[in-house]
Structures are given as structure tokens and as C-alpha cells.
Amino acid sequence: GAGVSQSPRYKVAKRGQDVALRCDPISGHVSLFWYQQALGQGPEFLTYFQNEAQLDKSGLPSDRFFAERPEGSVSTLKIQRTQQEDSAVYLCASSLKGLAFTDTQYFGPGTRLTVL
Amino acid sequence: EDKVVQSPLSLVVHEGDTVTLNCSYEVTNFRSLLWYKQEKKAPTFLFMLTSSGIEKKSGRLSSILDKKELFSILNITATQTGDSAVYLCAVGPREYGNKLVFGAGTILRVKS
Numbered sequence: 320g321a322g323v324s325q326s327p328r329y330k331v332a333k334r335g336q337d338v339a340l341r342c343d344p345i346s347g348h349v350s351l352f353w354y355q356q357a358l359g360q361g362p363e364f365l366t367y368f369q370n371e372a373q374l375d376k377s378g379l380p381s382d383r384f385f386a387e388r389p390e391g392s393v394s395t396l397k398i399q400r401t402q403q404e405d406s407a408v409y410l411c412a413s414s415l416k417g418l419a420f421t422d423t424q425y426f427g428p429g430t431r432l433t434v435l
Numbered sequence: 436e437d438k439v440v441q442s443p444l445s446l447v448v449h450e451g452d453t454v455t456l457n458c459s460y461e462v463t464n465f466r467s468l469l470w471y472k473q474e475k476k477a478p479t480f481l482f483m484l485t486s487s488g489i490e491k492k493s494g495r496l497s498s499i500l501d502k503k504e505l506f507s508i509l510n511i512t513a514t515q516t517g518d519s520a521v522y523l524c525a526v527g528p529r530e531y532g533n534k535l536v537f538g539a540g541t542i543l544r545v546k547s
Contacts, residue, residue: 322477323477350533352534352535354535354537359539360539360540361439361523361525361537361538361539361540362478362523362525362535362537363537364534364535364536367533367534375534378534410477410478414533418533420533421466421467421483421485421527421533422533423469423480423483424469424480424535425480426471426477426478426479427477428476428477429476429477
């Protein structure tokens with residue numbers, strides 16, 4: 320596709336529910352990133368994939384957060400037993416090259432998660 | 436801990452004004468600094484800066500990096516209402532994964 324796409328654009332969950340957020344990166348992009356953006360703040364790094372390998376998950380806030388990219392393209396961010404503090408916009412970004420290169424990240428529109 | 440601070444937090448100007456947005460950073464092993472514009476959707480890429488003193492320019496927008504003083508500025512001349520957005524500054528540390536560390540952003544509102 321022309322850009323990074325994410326679905327759903329909006330998600331409302333009751334506290335305790337599991338959610339799954341999808342990211343379709345730009346075709347051919349090696350690197351994929353997930354960020355969490357709270358209201359009025361800049362995005363904060365969650366995790367990074369190079370192809371199908373998850374090379375950095377240092378930003379995941381708890382073991383309730385899990386991400387995968389099994390075939391090196393589409394990625395899913397899963398949040399189990401959602402809490403109110405998980406409410407945020409979840410942004411996905413991709414870049415053409417791998418971690419050894421300085422490269423521009425292109426962002427998707429985000430999924431706005433609201434946990435009631 | 437890596438840190439990016441943007442100023443001002445918000446700014447209101449009139450169409451035609453020139454604005455300067457500031458970004459200072461502390462990061463281990465600097466790799467790059469990026470500016471993004473965020474409206475009610477995806478952050479859109481503006482500039483990536485890796486070398487000091489070299490101005491990057493795109494239309495009415497320009498940016499420059501000072502690696503000695505650890506800051507960057509983003510200039511917008513002849514502002515238009517379409518420039519209203521949050522401007523995000525991010526730094527890429529030279530470490531595993533090339534993740535970005537973002538500032539909180541500057542909210543710019545351009546009044547007609």
C-alpha cells in the first residue's frame with residue numbers, strides 16, 4: 320500500500336478484556352516499530368521488529384503486552400486484561416532498512432484505545 | 436536516561452508570521468534527529484538531521500541541528516492556517532533497534 324495502515328482506528332474495551340491491534344507496514348519495509356502516545360504527550364517506544372524477529376521489547380510496560388510479526392510483514396499488538404491506564408493512541412511505524420542504518424520512520428494513523 | 440525537551444509547549448500566531456520551534460536533547464550516542472508534523476492522524480515526516488550546521492529546507496519550512504549545543508530549531512515562515520498542528524521532535528540514539536525518543540511536542544495554532 321501507499322502508507323502504513325492500522326486497524327481498528329478506534330477501540331473501546333471494558334476493563335479486563337483482551338484487545339488486538341493490527342499494523343500493515345509499507346510493503347518491503349524491514350523495520351517495524353510500535354509506540355504508545357498518551358494524551359498531550361509524545362509517542363513512547365514499545366517494541367521493534369526487524370523482519371519477523373523482535374529485537375527490542377524494552378518499552379513494553381508489562382507482561383500483559385505482547386507483539387508479533389510472524390511473516391515479517393503484518394504485525395499485531397495484543398494487550399491482555401486491559402486496564403484504564405492502557406488508554407492511549409497506539410502508533411505503528413515502519414522503515415525501509417534494518418537496525419544498522421539511519422532511516423526515516425513512517426507512521427500509521429494509530430489506533431485510539433479507550434478502556435472503560 | 437535519554438531525554439528530548441521541546442519549547443514552547445504551545446504557540447498562537449497570525450497568518451504570515453514566522454515561528455521558531457526549539458528542541459533540545461540529551462541522548463547517549465546520538466544518531467539522528469527527526470521532525471514530524473502531527474494533525475489528528477499519523478505523524479508526517481518533515482526532516483531528518485544527522486550533521487551539524489547543514490540547513491534542511493522544504494518550502495516554507497527549514498531546520499538546522501547543532502550537535503555541540505545539543506539542539507535543533509524548526510522555522511516556519513509566512514505561516515498559514517494549514518500549519519496548525521503539533522510539531523514533534525525525536526532523537527534516534529545509536530543503539531540497538533534505532534528507536535526514536537520523542538519530545539512532548541509544540542502545539543502551533545495559526546489564526547487567520
